Amino acid sequence: xxxxxxxxxxxxxxxxxxxxxxxxxxxxxxxxxxxxxxxxxxxxxxxxxxxxxxxxxxxxxxxxxxxxxxxxxxxxxxxxxxxxxxxxxxxxxxxxxxxxxxxxxxxxxxxxxxxxxxxxxxxxxxxxxxxxxxxxxxxxxxxxxxxxxxxxxxxxxxxxxxxxxxxxxxxxxxxxxxxxxxxxxxxxxxxxxxxxxxxxxxxxxxxxxxxxxxxxxxxxxxxxxxxxxxxxxxxxxxxxxxxxxxxxxxxxxxxxxxxxxxxxxxxxxxxxxxxxxxxxxxxxxxxxxxxxxxxxxxxxxxxxxxxxxxxxxxxxxxxxxxxxxxxxxxxxxxxxxxxxxxxxxxxxxxxxxx
Amino acid sequence: xxxxxxxxxxxxxxxxxxxxxxxxxxxxxxxxxxxxxxxxxxxxxxxxxxxxxxxxxxxxxxxxxxxxxxxxxxxxxxxxxxxxxxxxxxxxxxxxxxxxxxxxxxxxxxxxxxxxxxxxxxxxxxxxxxxxxxxxxxxxxxxxxxxxxxxxxxxxxxxxxxxxxxxxxxxxxxxxxxxxxxxxxxxxxxxxxxxxxxxxxxxxxxxxxxxxx
Numbered sequence: 001x002x003x004x005x006x007x008x009x010x011x012x013x014x015x016x017x018x019x020x021x022x023x024x025x026x027x028x029x030x031x032x033x034x035x036x037x038x039x040x041x042x043x044x045x046x047x048x049x050x051x052x053x054x055x056x057x058x059x060x061x062x063x064x065x066x067x068x069x070x071x072x073x074x075x076x077x078x079x080x081x082x083x084x085x086x087x088x089x090x091x092x093x094x095x096x097x098x099x100x101x102x103x104x105x106x107x108x109x110x111x112x113x114x115x116x117x118x119x120x121x122x123x124x125x126x127x128x129x130x131x132x133x134x135x136x137x138x139x140x141x142x143x144x145x146x147x148x149x150x151x152x153x154x155x156x157x158x159x160x161x162x163x164x165x166x167x168x169x170x171x172x173x174x175x176x177x178x179x180x181x182x183x184x185x186x187x188x189x190x191x192x193x194x195x196x197x198x199x200x201x202x203x204x205x206x207x208x209x210x211x212x213x214x215x216x217x218x219x220x221x222x223x224x225x226x227x228x229x230x231x232x233x234x235x236x237x238x239x240x241x242x243x244x245x246x247x248x249x250x251x252x253x254x255x256x257x258x259x260x261x262x263x264x265x266x267x268x269x270x271x272x273x274x275x276x277x278x279x280x281x282x283x284x285x286x287x288x289x290x291x292x293x294x295x296x297x298x299x300x301x302x303x304x305x306x307x308x309x310x311x312x313x314x315x316x317x318x319x320x321x322x323x324x325x326x327x328x329x330x331x332x333x334x335x336x337x338x339x340x341x342x343x344x345x346x347x348x349x350x351x352x353x354x
Numbered sequence: 355x356x357x358x359x360x361x362x363x364x365x366x367x368x369x370x371x372x373x374x375x376x377x378x379x380x381x382x383x384x385x386x387x388x389x390x391x392x393x394x395x396x397x398x399x400x401x402x403x404x405x406x407x408x409x410x411x412x413x414x415x416x417x418x419x420x421x422x423x424x425x426x427x428x429x430x431x432x433x434x435x436x437x438x439x440x441x442x443x444x445x446x447x448x449x450x451x452x453x454x455x456x457x458x459x460x461x462x463x464x465x466x467x468x469x470x471x472x473x474x475x476x477x478x479x480x481x482x483x484x485x486x487x488x489x490x491x492x493x494x495x496x497x498x499x500x501x502x503x504x505x506x507x508x509x510x511x512x513x514x515x516x517x518x519x520x521x522x523x524x525x526x527x528x529x530x531x532x533x534x535x536x537x538x539x540x541x542x543x544x545x546x547x548x549x550x551x552x553x554x555x556x557x558x559x560x561x562x563x564x565x566x567x
Contacts, residue, residue: 021522028497063532064525070474071482072498075386082405083381090369090377090412097416098372 028068229258233269359423366424370416377415381408384425387499388432390475394483394490395436396443403439407432426505429495433509481531482524489524492517 232252251265259268362383368376388407392400410431418427479498482490488510495506503521507514 018518018522021525024525025493025496025521063536064529067478067481067528067532068493068497071390071478071494072387072500073475073478075382076475079386079389080382082385082401082408083378085405086381086385086408086412087374087378089409090415091374093412094372 024065024068027065028072229254230272233272236265237269237273362424363420366415366418366420370418377412380411380424380428384428384499387494388428390479390498391429391491391494392432392436393479394487394494395433396439399439399443403435404432406435406439410435422508423501423505425499426501426509429499429501429505430509481528484531485524485527488512488520489527492521493524493528496521 232255236251236255251259251262255265255269256262259265362380365376365379365383369380385404385408389400389404392403392407396403407428411428414431418424422430479494482493484490485493491510492506495501495509496503501509503514503518506521507517510517512520
């Protein structure tokens, strides 16, 4: 008998032990999981005569084999008590699956079966379902959706990288600030905090100052640079070109950046000055205005520049007070008010009020 | 008797096509082994976990590719459900079959026909469950569910060599236990089995060294 042989083999120490164990396991496994067997099906088990020994503990010549055989004994009825529940679950799941797949199937192929009672199916799944619960239907569908997801991911990645590359290569980027006027666009949104008159639209010389400068639409794309830049420009020019000052002063980094290079700073700042206060400067009276007053008076009546200068000052709503305040500052710093002032000294040859 | 692998594969395919009877055959084929295995893992909650297992089998059957073998696939599901259950319970797998339950079983002579199958099976499972868990699992998967060494290793997430070693070690330990039981005398099987776990802890290893080394 196989079990007995296996057991005796197993008992022998040494090499044959492993083989005996394997035989033992195989023999026991052969008895495992008899479907629907009742005890009456005993003939399927080759050990009818050993049945009395199945109870563990009853003396048996092959206790281990008996133990394993008992452990792998055919199903008892109580072990299969959940069968109907399991089958019912299987049925319910299958019906749900059918319902999910039948509709797209009918749509795609006009399969008539059970199309009516199927609930609507999410549109994303339409056309993917082939049959109702086919063998392995889930896998191809999964692969399809997975493939679609991969494609979408790749497409998104391509688009984003394309955008990034385009931006990097300058396609989508705003033009570099080589032109000083264009760089002013950076300052557009920020409302000028101080009463610096340079915020007036630069490129619209003929435009009357009536236009609200804060709105910045005056110049098409040209917008006044950030006040800080303007102020720095003024300071830089004043120091650099001022008569009593040391000529070589490194420009502040903001200016270098705005101008596009250290060498360009002076030209950039001058352009800036001319664009704005320069106008006032062109007007003959600008110089006087500055010199005389703290900016309120600056250029008021005179010249084209007056228009610009006053325009911003008045319209910004800072009112006279602010202007006056700045005016005092101006006197000290010699910078703020009469933007024309720093420039003027250069041209005027040292007529600085300071 | 074990269903032939080809028949099992055919039943799986039929069930995947929606054949209820095929699913029923799968259930009858696998449920006893799974239930016993789950008894070792989760004890008295084995039936609940088995229900969860079959629910998942029914749900995921269509995605079963047939590669690892249905038996191993279902066993892995059962094991995962059991481990989830244990995680939820936050307790280690206790003595699988409560001692009281075994003691309350009717005497073998009273229900002789059933005792041959039923009591013997329960007692055998209880004895196997007294092994260290890896050994118990390996023995059960191989001898009761009928997986080969490779499938057992895959289900347990171990290497085949380790599983083989665990199986043999478990068998040796079982043989020791049985020899120990047989020595003191013959009492009712149930009593003996319920005392087995204590024997494992007390003197089994001493006896083992004498007998098998």
